[in-house]
Amino acid sequence: MNYCKRCLYPENHALNIILDKDGVCSGCRVHEEKYEINWSEKESELDKILSHYKDRPGTHYDCVIPVTGVGDDFFVVDLVKNKYGLNPLLVTYNTHFSTKVGIRNLARLITELDCDHMASTVGPDTVKEITRITLKELGDMYWHVLAGTQTFPVQVATKLDIPLIIWGVNGWLDQVGMFSHHDRVEMTKKVRKEHALRCRDAESLIGTSDKVSAKDLQAFTYPSDAQLEKSRVRGLYIGNYVFWDSQKQIEEMIDRFGYETFAQERTYNTYESIACANNASVHDYIKFLKFGYAKVNDHVARDIRLKRISREQGLELIRQYLTIKPKALSQFLEWLGISEQEFYTAVDKFRDPTVWERKEFNEWELKDSALDIILSPNDQELQVNDPREYKLTEVLEEQSFDEDYILLGRTYIDEANFKAKEG
Template identity: 30%
Template sequence: MNYCKKCVMPDTRPGIYFDEEGICQACRAEEQKDITNWAGRQQELEDLCNKYRRKNDGEYDCIIAVSGGKDSHFQVHYFKEVMNMNPLLVSVEDNFEMTNAGKHNIKNISERFGCHLITLKPNLKAQKAIMKKTFEKYGKPTWYIDRLIYTYPLHLAKKFNIPLIVYGENISYEYGGIDRNETFSAKNQINNGVASDIPFEELLDDQITMNDLIFCNPPTQEEINNLEPIYLSYFVRWNSYANYIFAKKNGFKDLTHEWVREHTFENFDQVDTAAYLIHPWLKYPKFGHASATDYASKFIRYGLINREEGIRLVKKYDHKVDQKALKEFCDFLNYTFTDFYKIVDGLYNKEIFEKDKFGEWVLKNSL
């Protein structure tokens, strides 16, 4: 493993690119923001909104894919209060037990900004069956939910004839990934690696049918070509910490006084449910980094900490599995902890991990 010389991201992140100076593409993308013509991008967004703004009161101008999180609060604010659009909010629940903060935030985003919200609560039986299969074979337990987050808004846009669909940031461009070209169009985001790469036919069995996957299948390419899914991060300088500060001033609740998480040092990202957090932790056995690396790298790029502090945080948190998250995940799928660790043991990437004298997996080349 090699690490970015500016942040703490390793080159094992799928699709990430390091330049000849040893700097990762996410750090270069953040530097590029200093010379981007944001006034010009704002005018582009004005033109786009004017193209899709409805003339009649009560008609929706756009759909915004939301979770209730910090970024969702910023997105809704920007389109409702800055761009003067009338958005329909669309969310996908993961069926896990929600935190108090999560319950509050999804209500707050509707009440604070005065928006209707449509939520898909997926087939619980199918979700459990699919989760087990994608976890045990691919180490991707939330594939079903993650894919729906991308595809369900497209289905509603088609159904209600609302072409403009707003997503937050282009993950591949902002943080490093295969599709790293900067573009406002989100038409190709289903292929960003988060919720792709699993053929439907491998999931079908006596418990799982195509009917269970109906919303996972995006509309046809011809239908998508008639839609306009976009990334807000192309038009507005994206900063997840700044979004948190804004959201907190507008009623968003983090996990302060509710839950001190063991796997990371921040308390404001992915706060809706505990069990979901097993998904981002599973990057660790597969790629040697997890949530602490992600946020330490962001904080370094934002100028909030230096690289030495980032290294300390990664060493302290990245390998840890949060026990509350683990218990709720195992309870949801009826696993014992032994079952869970046996599956995870088979996911460790032996090119970058080895076992120490105590039988624990450790990185061969850590920071």
């Protein structure tokens, strides 16, 4: 296995990376654009684009912004509403895996930035059955989350005649350099299916279970081409127009709006993914079991590129978090109604043989991963010039990694009413 000599990403990355003749990956090369782009010009371009959607006659909302209540959402909503003057409608797909801190942050976002909000909650039994299907057929327990969060905003936009959806950063660009900032890639039906849904759209699940019908899959079914053509909906990535630096952005949101942070089991980043009990735990653990790398690798790669940590520090963090079996797994298994053996049987079929080797007694051995990297002084080392640590804020309510998921929680927050309660 080859690894990027700068950010330590493995060449078997699920989103595909390309290592150049110097051993540096495409994600690092595209990241270099951030230091070459005239961001003032980019922001002027964004201003011109957004002005076309502002104060349209006969409508109340200028755009749709998908949110879950994470720190990046605060940044995007604040930018769009307070800097560019648009009136957004916030929309949320309920992941069914909500945490207390996530519920509070979502309530804080709606309240502090004074926005209208719409949410979609699919029936719990339907979500569980879809999760059983996709875990078995795709080795993915998170398909419904990705499908829902990238479908509901488009459904709302087409039905309410709101032709603009504003997303944060293009993850495929930011992680592996699948695109360039100069490409101005937008969120589309094709991008969603090919890169987020493992090429399995909702229609492909029909017939996989007697418990899942076309009606049950409505929340995951993208608007038709005719609907999209009529509504002219476009999905804009803010990361194409501003220097995207999630850590700095969220720290500003902590100071301005009181965004809460929380420690996680499988990564050192306390800002992201904390709204969901499984994103950085069970979902991330499956990623490790399949490909031998995980979210901690994502965070290390980004922080190395931003010159926050050295490769030595990054490798130490990977070794600290990569192989942790999350305590949250037991809660997920109980929620889904399967055994731990059934879980591993489903995932084992999707292990990458370049990384994993099956041993005696059905045990698996990690034969090649970032844990084995030996750093060389001749590698493409970046000089650390902006060291900073992720903050842990005061937590208003106790929370553990193995608590029940919150299906519904309060969406208003003030000093007398901050606690997340099961609805």
